[in-house]
Amino acid sequence: MLLGTLYALLAGLIWGLVFIGPLLLPEYPAALQSVGRYLAFGLIALPLAWLDRGALRQLTRADWIEALKLSAIGNLLYYLCLASAIQRAGGPLPTMIIGTLPVVIAISANLRDSKRDGRLPWRRLAPSLLLIALGIACVNQVELEALRADTDADLGRYAVGALLALGGVACWTWYPLRNADWLRAHPGRNPRTWATAQGVAILPLAMLGYIALWLYMSASGASFAMPFGPRPAFFIGLMATIGLFASWVGTLCWNQASQRLPTALAGQLIVFETLAALSYTFILRGQMPKPLTLVGVGLLIAGVIWALRVKPVHAPVVSVGDAA
Numbered sequence: 001m002l003l004g005t006l007y008a009l010l011a012g013l014i015w016g017l018v019f020i021g022p023l024l025l026p027e028y029p030a031a032l033q034s035v036g037r038y039l040a041f042g043l044i045a046l047p048l049a050w051l052d053r054g055a056l057r058q059l060t061r062a063d064w065i066e067a068l069k070l071s072a073i074g075n076l077l078y079y080l081c082l083a084s085a086i087q088r089a090g091g092p093l094p095t096m097i098i099g100t101l102p103v104v105i106a107i108s109a110n111l112r113d114s115k116r117d118g119r120l121p122w123r124r125l126a127p128s129l130l131l132i133a134l135g136i137a138c139v140n141q142v143e144l145e146a147l148r149a150d151t152d153a154d155l156g157r158y159a160v161g162a163l164l165a166l167g168g169v170a171c172w173t174w175y176p177l178r179n180a181d182w183l184r185a186h187p188g189r190n191p192r193t194w195a196t197a198q199g200v201a202i203l204p205l206a207m208l209g210y211i212a213l214w215l216y217m218s219a220s221g222a223s224f225a226m227p228f229g230p231r232p233a234f235f236i237g238l239m240a241t242i243g244l245f246a247s248w249v250g251t252l253c254w255n256q257a258s259q260r261l262p263t264a265l266a267g268q269l270i271v272f273e274t275l276a277a278l279s280y281t282f283i284l285r286g287q288m289p290k291p292l293t294l295v296g297v298g299l300l301i302a303g304v305i306w307a308l309r310v311k312p313v314h315a316p317v318v319s320v321g322d323a324a
Contacts (some may be wrong), residue, residue, distance in 0.1 A: 001260070001261065003256075003260060003306045004256070004257045004259075004260030004261040004266070005257070005261070005269060006255045007254070007256040007257035007260070008253070008254065008257040008261070008266060008269035008270075008272060009169075009269070009272050010221075010253045011030060011250045011251075011253035011254040011257060011272070011273070012247050012269070012270065012271070012272025012273040012274075012275070012276050013272065013276045014246055014249055014250040014253065014276075015250045015273040015276070015277075015301045016272075016273050016275075016277040016278075016279070016280050017241075017242060017245065017246050017276075017280065018037075018079065018082065018242055018246045018277075018278035019036070019082070019086065019091055019094075019095055019280065019281060020091065020277075020281060020284055021033060021083065021091075021238060021242055022082075022083040022086040022087050023086060023091055023281070023284060024234075024238060024284075025231075025234075025235060025238065026087060026128070027229070027230065028224075028229050028235065029082060029213075029224065030080060030083035030084040030087055031209075031213055032210075032213060032229070033079070033239075034076055034079045034080040034083055034209075035076070035206050035209040035210045035213060036210065036235065036239040037079060037239050037242050037243055037246075037247065038071070038075055038076050038079070038202045038203075038205075038206040038243070039203070039206040039207060039210055039239070039243075040236075040239040040240045040242070040243030040244070040247075041075075041199050041203075041206075041244075041247035041248060042199050042200065042202050042203025042204075042206055042207070042241035043243075044205065044240070044243050044244050044247075045196050045198075045199025045200050045203065045248060046200065046203070046249060048196045048199070048248070049196050049197075049199075049200050052190075052192065052193050052196050053185030055189070055190055055193040056193060056196065056197060056200075058189075059193075059197060060232065063182075063197070064197070064201060066178075066182055067194070067198045067200075067201040068201040068202070068205070069178070070178060070179055070182075070198055070201075071198045071199075071201050071202035071205070072173060072202070072205055073171050073174060073175060074171060074172060074174070074175025074179065075175075075202055075247065076178075076202060076205065076206065076209070077167075077171050078171035078172050078175065078289075079298075080291025081164045081165065081167040081168035081171060082094065082164075082165070082168045082320065084096065084161070084164045084169060085097075085161040085162070085165040086161070087161075087162035087188055088157045088158065088160050088164065088278070089157070089158045089160075089161025089162060089165070090143075090161075090285075091141050091277070091281035091285075092139065092140075092142075092143045092156075092275050092281055093140070093144075093147075093158065093161065093162060093165070093279065094161060094162070094164075094165040094168070095274060095277045095278055095281065096136050096139050096140045096143065096274070096278075097140075097162060097165035097166060097168075097169060098165055098168055098169060098172070098273075098274065098277075099136045099139075099271065099274035099300075100133075100136060100169060100173055100303075101169055101173065101267070101270045101273075101274075102129075102132050102267055102268040102269070102270050102271045102274075102303075103129050103136075103267075103268075104132055104173050104174055104267075105172075105176060105177070105263075105267025105268070105270065106120075106125065106129060106179060106265075106267045106268045106307075107129070108173055108261040108264075108267070109177060109180075109267050110125065112177065119183050120262065120265070120310050120313075121310070121313055124310045125307070125310055127303075127306055128268065128303045128304070128306035128307040128310065129268075129303070130303075131299050131300070131302050131303030131306060132268070132271060132299070132300055132304070134299050134300030134301035135295075135296040135297065135298070135300035135302075135303060136274075136296065136300070137296070138292050138293065138295050138296030138299065139278065139292075139293050139296035139297070140296075141292060142289075142290045142292050142293045142296075170323060172270075176254075176258065176263070176266065176267060176270070177263060179254075179255070179258060180258045180263045180266065182261070183192070183235070183255060183258050183259050184258075187259065190257075191252060191255030191259060192252050192255075194255055195248055195251040195252040195255055196248070198251060199247065199248055199251075200276060200302075207319045210227075213226075214226045214227055244322055257269065265307060265310070268303070268304060268307045269304065269307075271300050271303065271304050272304075274300065275297060278293075278297065
């Protein structure tokens with residue numbers, strides 16, 4: 001449990017970096033940032049795949065199809081939604097919408113996986129979910145007040161950003177549940193191999209997406225300087241950094257956590273990503289969070305600590321004789 005929690009914490013600290021990428025490249029289309037990130041991830045995965053080629057050969061065709069699905073929805077589509085949301089609504093609002101993931105995943109997993117992982121009693125789980133939800137509401141309230149005070153704010157643009165963030169929630173509710181299914185069904189497989197497989201699987205898709213975007217922008221007469229935009233060195237460096245750490249190392253850490261923790265509990269630990277993303281966003285803004293924001297962060301942390309105390313309850317095994 002402790003080791004799984006530490007892996008989830010490290011994954012959250014790393015994944016928080018992806019929330020500031022769109023803020024550092026505001027003039028770059030979100031689609032380009034998405035395919036660029038996963039093109040970098042796929043290229044980084046190639047030498048790693050060569051080193052791990054023996055284990056990768058053991059993966060079946062069905063395994064590779066699953067890796068492609070996970071990468072396409074949990075990586076490419078998720079980051080497209082997230083980057084688009086951040087560019088339209090700023091950092092904190094999409095971060096807090098994505099921050100509902102611990103609640104959404106915990107409820108989904110408890111409904112779906114109780115037979116496999118044991119049931120986390122709703123009565124004991126409810127306080128942690130309530131604390132997390134209240135924390136998210138506090139931080140969100142601060143951002144909404146700032147939005148109302150800004151006379152130049154485009155409410156329609158913010159609303160679209162919020163909807164796109166909800167799309168990201170849907171993608172990343174599906175991803176950890178399916179990813180945990182595969183990992184728990186293959187306990188003998190190395191999580192590192194599975195992280196590398198997802199990188200290799202996404203490479204052709206990201207490459208096709210990059211080429212398609214380039215052709216579309218050329219045909220539409222867009223003034224954006226393809227293939228690497230107005231700041232090529234910074235764009236390539238940022239995509240490579242996010243591709244290595246947020247995609248491969250982060251996925252590896254999350255896979256390690258997923259093999260050690262019940263899915264409902266692991267889902268709540270995604271709150272570490274929210275806390276890291278908020279911290280990075282305020283550092284980038286160069287300002288201290290408001291008191292209500294700090295209260296919200298405290299509630300999030302309290303919710304996680306409470307959740308760690310909840311142990312799954314397994315249903316009693318009924319033998320054939322007892323059943324008779």
